[in-house]
C-alpha cells in the first residue's frame with residue numbers, strides 16, 4: 354500500500370531551480386567568510402519553493418523496504434524504499450537488535466573515549482578480532498565512520514613529499530585524505546589502467562626517493578563499476594607503490610563468501626591497505642582499515658588523526674556490527690546475498706524491458722540514467738509523489754548532464770517491490786520529460802540541457 358506525498362503544489366517552476374549546482378557556491382572568494390554562503394541558501398530555497406530539493410530527507414519509520422519519510426521541508430511521503438543502504442536488510446534483524454540491546458544493558462550507550470585512551474570495549478576488541486579472522490589474519494584497526502577510515506588510511510601513511518595516484522571518481526574521504534597529506538596528487542581517468550601506468554612512470558622518472566600510494570575503490574558507488582585490482586597490483590610491484598582499495602559498498606554484500614570484489618577477483622592478499630565501512634551492510638556507523646601486519650596497524654593507531662583524536666565506536670555500535678558479521682559470515686548471509694543479487698538482476702532486466710537505462714555492473718547500487726539536471730529534479734519530485742523513494746544524484750557527484758537515480762537494493766525487497774519501482778519510475782520519467790521539454794520551449798537557455806533529455810527520451814521510446 355502506498356500513499357502519495359502531500360507536497361506543496363506550485364504553479365511555476367523557475368529557471369534557477371532547474372539549473373545550477375552545488376559546485377557554483379564552493380569557490381566563492383571574499384573576506385566575508387560566512388556571508389558568502391548566502392548564494393547557496395538562496396538557490397536551495399528556490400529549489401525548495403519549487404519542490405525540487407530532494408536532499409536531507411528523514412525517515413519517519415525504520416529504513417526497511419517500505420517506509421515513511423519526510424522531506425527537509427516536512428512533507429510526508431510513504432512508499433517502496435530504494436534509498437537506504439542496508440543491503441542485507443540487517444538494520445532491523447531481531448538477532449542484531451537483541452545484541453544491541455544487551456550491549457546497552459551491559460555498558461550504557463557511550464564508549465566515552467578515544468581508542469588510544471580508554472575508548473575500547475569488550476565489543477570493539479571482539480569486533481577487531483572477528484574482522485581479522487574474516488580477512489584471513491590481516492590486522493584490523495577500527496574507526497568511528499567509514500569516511501574517517503578512508504581519510505586516515507591516506508593521512509596516516511602519506512607524507513608531503515610522497516605521491517598519491519587516484520581515480521578521478523575516488524570518494525571524498527580519499528580525496529580529502531590525500532589533500533591533507535601532500536600536494537602531489539595525480540588523478541587518472543576512471544578505471545583506466547594505462548592512465549595509471551603513465552602517472553606512475555612519470556613520477557618514478559623524476560622521483561625514486563619517495564613513496565607512491567595507488568588508490569581505488571572496489572565498487573564505485575555512483576557508477577557501480579569496478580577496477581582490475583590484479584592489474585593495479587602488478588603496477589604497484591613494477592613502480593614500487595602501495596595499493597589501497599576502499600571496499601565500502603561490496604564488502605559483506607557481494608560474492609558468495611561476502612568478501613566482495615576482493616574475493617571475486619581473488620586479490621585479498623594482493624591489497625596492502627583495505628578500507629571497509631559498516632554503514633552499508635553491517636547495520637551501524639563505523640569503519641575499519643585492514644593491513645598486513647601488526648606493526649603497520651599499531652602505527653595507524655597513533656598516527657592517523659581520526660583514530661587517535663576521535664571518540665571510539667560506542668559499545669552498541671561495536672556489538673551491532675559484531676552481530677552483523679555473524680550473519681554475514683553464515684549460511685543466512687549467503688542466502689541474503691543470493692536474494693540480493695536475484696533482486697538486482699531482476700531489476701536490471703525489468704528496467705531494460707521498459708527502456709530505463711541502468712549503468713555499470715550488477716551490485717546493490719543500480720544507477721538509472723536520467724540525463725539533464727533539470728529533467729532529473731522533476732523526475733525525482735514525481736517519483737516521490739507517486740510513492741517510491743530513490744536518491745537522485747546530480748553534478749558534481751556525477752558528470753554534468755549525467756544525473757541519475759542511485760537505486761539501492763536490499764535483500765528483503767520482493768520482486769513486487771521491484772515491479773512497483775519500475776512502473777513508477779517509468780511513469781515519473783515520462784511525466785518529467787513532458788514537463789521539462791515544454792519548459793525548454795519556454796526558456797531557450799534550458800535548450801543546452803535538451804540534448805541529454807532528448808537522448809533519454811529516445812532510449813525510453815525505443816524500448817517501450
Ligand SMILES: Cc1ncc(COP(=O)(O)O)c(C=O)c1O
Pocket residue numbers: 498499500501503524526570574599600601602630631632633638639640
Ligand atoms: C567508497 C566509500 N568510502 C567511504 C564511505 C564513507 O562511509 P561511511 O558512510 O560509513 O562513513 C563511503 C560512503 O558512501 C563510500 O562510498
